[in-house]
Amino acid sequence: DVQLQASGGGLVQPGGSLRLSCAASGFRFSSYAMSWLRQAPGKGLETVADIMNDGRTAYVDSVKGRFTISRDNAKNTVDLQMNSLKSEDTAVYYCNVRVGWTNYWGQGTQVTVSS
16 A cells, blocks of 8 residues: 655754654555645645655745755655744645555644744
8 A cells, every 4th residue: 555654753943943744655656746735724736746756856836946846766765854834834734645546745844834
């Protein structure tokens, strides 16, 4: 079974940093693109960052230059380094993979940016 386990969320002050990590299992991790998405209170789901199986990355404009997605194919993990955090980054963050016709999600980790 595909499993995604996200961790690393928490409360941070504006301008601070957090690193999210997602441990994956149940599929050939190195062959698949991985994504981080978020859902802010009262808003829809937004794709924050993608990393392809070849290492290419893509980011939503609002996080470019602040967030970095990376993967470790030996450990089957995908991380999201978040710097210069803003209040508008407050959301539940999910890691995601599409295997075949199915989207799989981790359980979500809360990130709250507040003074």
